[in-house]
Amino acid sequence: xxxxxxxxxxxMRTISASESNVPRxxxxxxxxxxxxxxxxxxDECIHxxxxxxxxxxxxxxxxxxxxxxxxxxxxxxxxxEQPKVxxxxxxxxxxxxxxxxxxxxxxxxxxxxxxxxxxxRQGQVEQVLEILSPTWTSLGYxxxxxxxxxxxxxxxxxxxxEEIALLRPAADPTAVQPAMVxxxxxxxxxxxxxxGVSDSPEGSSENxxxxxxEAIADQGEDGTAMDDPYGHSPTLLAGWAEIKAGSEKLxxxxxxx
Numbered sequence: 001x002x003x004x005x006x007x008x009x010x011x012m013r014t015i016s017a018s019e020s021n022v023p024r025x026x027x028x029x030x031x032x033x034x035x036x037x038x039x040x041x042x043d044e045c046i047h048x049x050x051x052x053x054x055x056x057x058x059x060x061x062x063x064x065x066x067x068x069x070x071x072x073x074x075x076x077x078x079x080x081e082q083p084k085v086x087x088x089x090x091x092x093x094x095x096x097x098x099x100x101x102x103x104x105x106x107x108x109x110x111x112x113x114x115x116x117x118x119x120x121r122q123g124q125v126e127q128v129l130e131i132l133s134p135t136w137t138s139l140g141y142x143x144x145x146x147x148x149x150x151x152x153x154x155x156x157x158x159x160x161x162e163e164i165a166l167l168r169p170a171a172d173p174t175a176v177q178p179a180m181v182x183x184x185x186x187x188x189x190x191x192x193x194x195x196g197v198s199d200s201p202e203g204s205s206e207n208x209x210x211x212x213x214e215a216i217a218d219q220g221e222d223g224t225a226m227d228d229p230y231g232h233s234p235t236l237l238a239g240w241a242e243i244k245a246g247s248e249k250l251x252x253x254x255x256x257x
Contacts, residue, residue, distance in 0.1 A: 041091070
């Protein structure tokens, strides 16, 4: 998802850390397996083996572990692709839709009886987590505390720092910036990927999405991985070579050589 309130985005990532702390959170279902295809919520009821709801089943799925009924209720109000009046179809459950629905839901004070974003700006993250705990029980406060619950305020602070950093103006992409020795360059896209709120689907789907969402290394013309030990692109390496050659030529001219 692009844009949005950084305080709400950090909260979304904190919820995900507690609810779906796995490498491919957008396609995970309760119990840890994954669904394929983004056309609709998977609506698969999985047996609950432990906890206060032992013996029941859960349809929780996706990065925010929406149960089917909650997803349908919130998608009606907040989904970015509303169906035509006379032609109802299931709401897509792709990563962007999951993010947009949750962001809009959390941003609406009428839903929670309080402005969550304002509380977060006041540093009241624990109060916000308690307000949300009946909806996402893994946030703790006596309902369904898990191993992550005690660390969530700290996780939120770290996520917020990253979200704020992403808002800073990017450097001029046409300028050649020196890199520290041993430090690979990071593109803006890679920075968004590391932030954890995805713009692109993961896993397999009926729409030909990437199988695992992993980045592909730079390759040479023969298809093999580039040999540069720091991961610098061929274009950047060529630029550095030109700068070095120009500097040496200028120096020779100044010295009369």
